[in-house]
């Protein structure tokens with residue numbers, strides 16, 4: 610089979626961000642143009658937090674202006690500082706590690722599980738020391754992390770577990786949403802996530818009312834509202850989401866399940882189309898609670914003589930198929946170099962960091978897009994194989 614050349618971008622918000630979302634933001638902005646109009650107060654904040662908590666199965670949700678600031682607030686509430694160690698996965702966006710490093714802590718990397726590419730509780734156990742102050746697993750690509758494994762560690766050691774749930778709106782673990790897991794979970798609503806609040810946004814969910822209140826103070830200058838007078842009881846910042854974003858958050862949450870179902874169907878179809886490509890390791894278990902954020906394959910470097918980067922470049926240049934790398938291992942970024950990381954005990958992550966490639970799947974992926982992408986992938990592997998012989 611051959612295809613006429615077309616272009617498949619890595620990302621398209623069509624079908625995810627729609628006219629009702631734009632109208633929700635416009636309504637709030639229009640109201641601000643009226644006499645006496647303002648972007649405060651924000652009743653949308655409580656409404657959005659209630660809707661998000663319900664969607665993610667948590668008792669409490671606190672809206673933030675990003676997942677990065679949500680993670681930072683959690684680090685501050687836990688009192689993470691220079692004497693501490695925080696254990697996380699090397700295969701993540703840099704900010705899962707920098708949130709701890711920026712507070713002066715040493716980031717300790719533990720290896721990932723080969724099938725889920727999520728932090729492996731067994732590997733984490735080997736890295737726990739008297740200085741360990743927190744564990745930060747990531748629900749990588751939307752795949753649920755091993756919450757039972759981390760619960761057991763939390764129970765036995767008392768170490769708080771903060772989940773980086775940036776990829777995990779709608780992810781389920783053993784049939785339930787993941788927002789109640791651990792001490793807290795930090796979500797992202799940045800532009801390419803499962804839902805978006807006008808390009809940036811985030812939230813913390815927690816079962817613990819005191820923890821939720823503590824992070825809320827961190828995002829609002831340490832204010833306590835509601836008493837006879839305004840009080841400032843903590844050191845905090847302004848990490849608040851804006852009113853138009855909160856309004857859009859409500860329309861986005863209402864459609865999250867539909868968006869995820871569409872993305873999941875596209876992922877299952879693409880996996881079927883690629884099933885015979887032995888050079889690729891395809892994601893397993895995506896029918897089972899996966900939040901369908903990213904479709905991450907691995908180019909099995911034992912089976913080819915070209916690199917993932919060459920493959921990515923070829924797909925883009927020859928076939929206009931957009932892909933992305935989630936992620937190079939965190940220790941490869943300049944900011945972590947010179948910090949004396951011994952990568953030898955994270956061999957699975959080390960290898961995955963050079964093999965992972967996220968393929969284009971979005972809510973409006975058409976059958977033609979998926980067929981074309983699968984064909985282009987097969988053609989590229991064939992051509993690069995010939996070229997590398």
Ligand SMILES: Cc1ncc(COP(=O)(O)O)c(C=O)c1O
Pocket residue numbers: 674675676677678701702704705747773775776796797798799809810811
């Ligand atoms: C795993 C992970 N954690 C944290 C973040 C940071 O999210 P935000 O951009 O909302 O700060 C991202 C963003 O891509 C991410 O992928």
